[in-house]
Amino acid sequence: MIPIAKPQLGEEEKQAVLEVLDSGMLAQGPRVKAFEEAFAAMCGVKYAIATSSGTTALHVALLAHGIGAGDEVITSAFTFIASANSILYTGARPVFVDIDPATFNLDPAKIEAAITPRTRAIMPVHLFGLTCDMGPIMELAAQYGLVVIEDACQAHGAEYRGRRAGSFGTGAFSLYPTKNITSAEGGMITTNDPVIDEKCRVLRQHGMRRRYYHDELGFNFRMTDVHAAIGLAQLGKLERFNAARIANAAFLNAHLTGVIPPVTPEGQRHVFHQYTVRVKGGQRDALAEHLKAHGVGSMVYYPVPIHQQTFYVNELGYDLQLPETEAAAAEVLSLPVHPALSPADLETIVAAVNSFDEV
Numbered sequence: 108m109i110p111i112a113k114p115q116l117g118e119e120e121k122q123a124v125l126e127v128l129d130s131g132m133l134a135q136g137p138r139v140k141a142f143e144e145a146f147a148a149m150c151g152v153k154y155a156i157a158t159s160s161g162t163t164a165l166h167v168a169l170l171a172h173g174i175g176a177g178d179e180v181i182t183s184a185f186t187f188i189a190s191a192n193s194i195l196y197t198g199a200r201p202v203f204v205d206i207d208p209a210t211f212n213l214d215p216a217k218i219e220a221a222i223t224p225r226t227r228a229i230m231p232v233h234l235f236g237l238t239c240d241m242g243p244i245m246e247l248a249a250q251y252g253l254v255v256i257e258d259a260c261q262a263h264g265a266e267y268r269g270r271r272a273g274s275f276g277t278g279a280f281s282l283y284p285t286k287n288i289t290s291a292e293g294g295m296i297t298t299n300d301p302v303i304d305e306k307c308r309v310l311r312q313h314g315m316r317r318r319y320y321h322d323e324l325g326f327n328f329r330m331t332d333v334h335a336a337i338g339l340a341q342l343g344k345l346e347r348f349n350a351a352r353i354a355n356a357a358f359l360n361a362h363l364t365g366v367i368p369p370v371t372p373e374g375q376r377h378v379f380h381q382y383t384v385r386v387k388g389g390q391r392d393a394l395a396e397h398l399k400a401h402g403v404g405s406m407v408y409y410p411v412p413i414h415q416q417t418f419y420v421n422e423l424g425y426d427l428q429l430p431e432t433e434a435a436a437a438e439v440l441s442l443p444v445h446p447a448l449s450p451a452d453l454e455t456i457v458a459a460v461n462s463f464d465e466v
């Protein structure tokens with residue numbers, strides 16, 4: 108079976124971990140610092156703050172901007188649950204806006220109508236490795252005085268008009284094993300604002316500026332040096348990994364029939380965290396079964412939009428319709444696009460998808 112995701116770990120990662128173990132310094136230390144500096148450089152920002160996961164990166168980024176009870180944060184419902192849950196953790200309420208059906212990302216034309224006096228932030232989610240349409244989003248944010256927290260958990264190295272994901276507002280990245288690079292578990296916050304940088308560092312470590320003096324409620328959201336060592340080795344391979352994903356996606360785009368392939372709008376660099384097609388005519392699940400029978404793994408990201416998740420409906424009272432989000436959830440299927448695919452794997456994927464037309 109060709110898997111939908113496959114972490115690429117080699118000798119560099121193994122060696123880096125062994126060096127940390129031999130050093131005896133396991134907790135947040137010099138490797139974390141080096142990883143933060145290299146990650147900031149990759150994004151083209153001044154500061155990066157490592158955390159324990161993408162979820163904690165989002166949580167801390169929101170708190171660092173003072174977002175909490177009584178506030179509203181505009182985001183997408185067509186994303187992993189962590190985008191919206193991180194908003195809930197602060198006491199704020201996620202306000203869901205529908206997506207652009209062509210890109211699966213927040214539709215900027217629908218954001219303004221969702222802004223209320225309680226709106227404090229917009230959280231664009233750069234889904235599947237494609238940045239949101241950041242031009243109009245940043246204009247709206249400036250016009251209404253809103254903070255922008257980018258959920259860049261799937262968009263390491265993605266670009267919009269020459270600028271990298273995570274460099275528009277405050278960015279949050281995940282380093283989970285299936286992401287474009289991994290540290291096993293881990294996250295990273297990116298910012299150009301020295302005040303936000305400092306706040307994130309304090310929140311990550313129990314609200315502590317001076318050792319054992321606690322000025323505010325913080326957390327243990329630190330990254331270990333073991334994880335940072337893996338992440339740093341992976342970061343050195345990110346460009347190669349992304350180039351392979353982009354080439355694999357170009358091959359699939361050129362050869363697949365019977366499905367609607369993903370689009371890359373002019374002026375953007377899509378890094379294909381996922382290669383996600385649409386399957387019309389209610390045939391999505393049948394295609395997934397057909398692929399499985401032909402040795403091709405696939406996955407639905409995401410079958411249930413957040414506003415329809417049980418907890419959001421039953422406990423939080425969400426009751427709204429997002430037609431494009433709901434249509435996407437019913438039609439999307441992600442195919443393998445990861446850097447470990449061989450030319451033969453790509454041929455197998457194409458043959459399996461294209462033979463579905465004929466069954």
Ligand SMILES: *Cc1c(COP(=O)(O)O)cnc(C)c1O
Nearest residue numbers: 160161162187189190260281283
């Ligand atoms: C993976 C992911 C997260 C959460 O990251 P973790 O490292 O798993 O906590 C948040 N948002 C999106 C869009 C993601 O894909």
